[in-house]
Amino acid sequence: MPDLFPEPIAKWIGQQSLQLIASTPLSGGCVAQVRQLTLQTKQGKRIQLVLKQMPGRAAEQLAAEMCGLQALHLSEPHALRVPHVVMQEGDCLLLEYLSPAPPADDFDTQLGIGLALQHRSESDCGQFGFDTDTFCGGTRQPNQWQTDGVVFYARQRYQVLATQSLQLNRITAGLFDQILRLCDKLPELLPGQLAVLLHGDLWSGNVICGPQGQPALIDPAVYYGWAEAELAMTQMFGGFSHRFYQVYEAHSNILPGWRDRADLYNLYHYLNHLLLFGGAYHRDVERIVKYYSG
Structure with missing residues (x-):
């Protein structure tokens, strides 16, 4: 695991008995630093998540984003998809990674x-x-x-x-x-x-x-x-x-x-x-x- 990897995320990965395979920067954010994490279970299954960080910013901004994503996650049929929140602590927000695909016809x-x-x-x-x-x-x-x-x-x-x-x-x-x-x-x-x-x-x-x-x-x-x-x-x-x-x-x-x-x-x-x-x-x-x- 990289030496400068954020402590809350490193701790969570250890608690879940996961191994970090790759950490890849993602483009598109003008406020946060965003990375795609590839993790592996003991059984060899690979999991991809998104890590958002805001170094030097108050934790409340990412906490607010977490609350917003949870509010938008509606259970009704036809509700829009929203990434699941895995965890939020300090200047770190860990989310479900939604792998991109070509848009459906509808x-x-x-x-x-x-x-x-x-x-x-x-x-x-x-x-x-x-x-x-x-x-x-x-x-x-x-x-x-x-x-x-x-x-x-x-x-x-x-x-x-x-x-x-x-x-x-x-x-x-x-x-x-x-x-x-x-x-x-x-x-x-x-x-x-x-x-x-x-x-x-x-x-x-x-x-x-x-x-x-x-x-x-x-x-x-x-x-x-x-x-x-x-x-x-x-x-x-x-x-x-x-x-x-x-x-x-x-x-x-x-x-x-x-x-x-x-x-x-x-x-x-x-x-x-x-x-x-x-x-x-x-x-x-x-x-x-x-x-x-x-």
């Missing part, structure tokens, strides 16, 4: 039906939020339970990121004030919706193809929120297929005109990208805020 259909099913899952208390704060990229998402969706999104999404962006000089005081005015107008701009289970960071890079060619979700930023906000996020960075949206709309209660409101929901993600990566996203934030704030 991949987009499965994805549409599965997401519609997920969006029928409401919180036990019927409120917006989650049992713990989660993280979208490297940004903390406050998830204090709130009965009013507009209040939840205004205070725990838009205003939180706008305040952080102002403190880092990513936006001006004038643009910050416009965002506050926009938050005041949200009841006029958005329809009432139930709080449903969201992946929270559902762009195309966080949907992979599983072993049987089925869609699977990774890297969640889970909370209970508006389904329209999730669908809006799917349209960023290339979007999903036309077939996916057809199937989703046929199997859900999504309201007509959600596409017209997508920019308003995606303001949160543009603010997050502005906060994380800087200038290139300022134009999008300014455009959306000016259009809606009046």
